[in-house]
Amino acid sequence: MSALQRPQPRPGVLEIEAYVPGKSAAPGVARVFKLSSNETPLGPSPKAIAAYRAVAEHLQDYPDGASTALREAIGRAFGLDPGRLVCGAGSDELLNLLAHAYLGPGDEAILTRHAFLVYRIATLGSGARPIEVPETQYTADVDTILAAVTERTRLVFLANPNNPTGTYVPFDEVRRLHAALPPRVLLVLDAAYAEYVRRNDYEAGIELVATSDNVVMCRTFSKIYGLAALRLGWLYGPAHVVDALNRIRGPFNVNSAAMAAGIAAIEDSAHVETSRAHNDHWLAWLTAEIGKTGLEVTPSVANFVLIHFPDTKGRTAQDADCFLTARGLILRAVGAYKLPGALRMTVGSAEANRLTVEALTEFMGRGA
Ligand SMILES: Cc1ncc(COP(=O)(O)O)c(C=O)c1O
Secondary structure: OOOOOOOOOOOOOHOOOOOOOOOOOOOHHHHHHEOOOOOOOOOOOOOHHHHHHHHHHHOOOOOOOOOHHHHHHHHHOOOOOOHHHEEOOHHHHHHHHHOOOOHHOOOEEEEEOOOOOHHHHHHHHHHOOEEEEEEOEEEEOOHHHHHHOOEEEEEEEEOOOOOOOOOOOOHHHHHHHHOOOOOOEEEEEEEEOOHOOOOOOOOOOOHHOOOOOOOOEEEEEOOOOOOHHHEEEEEOOOHHHHHHHHHOOOOOOOOOHHHHHHHHHHHHHHHHHHHHHHHHHHHHHHHHHHHHOEEEEEOOOOEEEEOOOOOOOOHHHHHHHHHHHHOOOOOOOHHHHHOOEEEEOOHHHHHHHHHHHHHHHHHOOOOO
């Protein structure tokens, strides 16, 4: 059979560069610190682990397809109507569901230059065109987003804060963006790192969702709640969007273990607070200490920092990646995010953070 005769994916699919997750191994190194996927160094709440284990007694049963108890727990924690929540296998699934429900061939979705990669993948996978707009100082810019809106625009993706830059858009600006968008355009606020942000002018978007017909907010249990392995995320949206997503999602898209652990995690606010305090301390420390090595760090409000390396031979991001990996310190190369001169480092344990700063100091101090 010739290549043309065999089954063909829809246009756009083969334009996708498959997502490459952060590295997790350093060949030949006994002790590895994985700082490449923005996972929490404190792990999940012990109560979430216990709840997860308890599900082992009931593996023969299908999960509750409506994630009722989990939506109620999220509703209690955030003061939201559970009827306006959709849970998913990670927020990745929810982002893909949004694209599949609202985009098709001929449509456009706007995303910013260094935005989270899943937006592009989900858009192309739906047969629509991703429209990339420039950022200002590694930060999404409302005016450039608005300038890109056309008759074909159906979605605007905004990661706030963004990964991998760690920057955020103040909420007044998000409101200005929303106010200027045509009502048929759905604004997707991806607030995967919202729990870490300590800024008075930041909001994840709850009120904006509550008061409009064309805004949704996605959240995840993979970061501060420490449940990345279980794949769990949630979305808060207008009733008509929730209805559309519920029609296309898999009938049992969230598994029972994820639901049980998620409920316990969200109820353990003390653990979340400890994780937040750890991040507050070490984010500031890393930004200052890495800065002292002569490297530039983009100011971050999340649980990671973007470190920029010079072009000089021997001191590039690629050289640093090899140097650090050989010491068991695994950071994230971000060439796929159009940042070939940078590495992203997740805020790790005290030990991992200190070792990384020591290694970067050595890297920058050695003869090039
Ligand atoms: C901005 C952003 N959105 C969404 C996600 C996906 O998270 P989840 O693990 O819930 O699929 C990530 C994960 O890295 C992220 O950085």
